[in-house]
Amino acid sequence: MSTDRANASLNDALSVELRRIEAAYAKRASQIRYSYSDPAHLLTCQDRERKLLRILADRGHSSLANATILEVGCGNGAWLRDFVRWGARPENLWGVDLLSARIAEAKMLCPPEVNLQCQDATHLNMPDASFDVVLQATVFTSILDQGVKHLLAQEMLRVVRNNGLILWYDFHMNNPANPDVCGVNREEIRELFPGCEVSLKKLTLAPPVGRPVARVSASLWRALSGIKPLCTHYLGTISKI
Numbered sequence: 001m002s003t004d005r006a007n008a009s010l011n012d013a014l015s016v017e018l019r020r021i022e023a024a025y026a027k028r029a030s031q032i033r034y035s036y037s038d039p040a041h042l043l044t045c046q047d048r049e050r051k052l053l054r055i056l057a058d059r060g061h062s063s064l065a066n067a068t069i070l071e072v073g074c075g076n077g078a079w080l081r082d083f084v085r086w087g088a089r090p091e092n093l094w095g096v097d098l099l100s101a102r103i104a105e106a107k108m109l110c111p112p113e114v115n116l117q118c119q120d121a122t123h124l125n126m127p128d129a130s131f132d133v134v135l136q137a138t139v140f141t142s143i144l145d146q147g148v149k150h151l152l153a154q155e156m157l158r159v160v161r162n163n164g165l166i167l168w169y170d171f172h173m174n175n176p177a178n179p180d181v182c183g184v185n186r187e188e189i190r191e192l193f194p195g196c197e198v199s200l201k202k203l204t205l206a207p208p209v210g211r212p213v214a215r216v217s218a219s220l221w222r223a224l225s226g227i228k229p230l231c232t233h234y235l236g237t238i239s240k241i
Contacts, residue, residue: 067092070094123151124158163239201234
C-alpha cells in the first residue's frame, strides 16, 4: 500500500472512531453523573488524590506552582480544577476535549485563565516538548481503534518535555456492562509508549463491590481497596528514558 493510501486509510479510521466516541459520550451525558454525595465516589476520589500527590512529590513535583500541565480529554475540567487546588496556576493549565459541550461546561466551571480548546487530541495544536505534565484519565479505554490509540500516545509523547511526566489513570479490565469501552492492560501501555519507563499501581475498588460497602463502612471500603485483584484501574506515570 502506498504512503498516500495508508494515510487516507488511517484518516478514515480516525474519522469513524471519533464519530463513535462522540456518540458514546453523548449517550453518557444523559446518564446520572458521579456525585461527591455518593460515599463510594467520595472515597475513590480521596484515595486517588492522596496517591497521585504522593507520586508527583516522588517525581519532583511537590510544588506545581510553575508546572505546565495538559489534560487530554478534559471533559468538564474536574481534574484541571483539582490541579488548581493542588497549587498549579490556572494560566499554566491546558485542557482539550473532542466535545464542544464539555469544553463549554469546563469554561463555566474553571478559572478563566485556564486554556481550554475543543479539538481532537490526536492532532494537538501545541509545540513539541511544551508541558511538564500530560494527563489522561479514562480516555484510552474509550478508544477502540488501535491506530487512534497510537496517534494519541505519539502526540502525548511529542508535547511532554524530556524530563516530564505522563500521568495515567484508566481501567485495566473490561466493563461487561459497557461495550463502548475496552480495558488497557500493562502490556498494551508499554506497546503504546515504546522506550519509556512505565510505573503503574492498581487502585479504585470495583464499583459493584465498593458502592454497597461504602454505604456501610468507610474503613471496610479502604481495607478492600488494598486487595489489588479487586481494583479496576491503573494509576501511574510514563516517562521518556
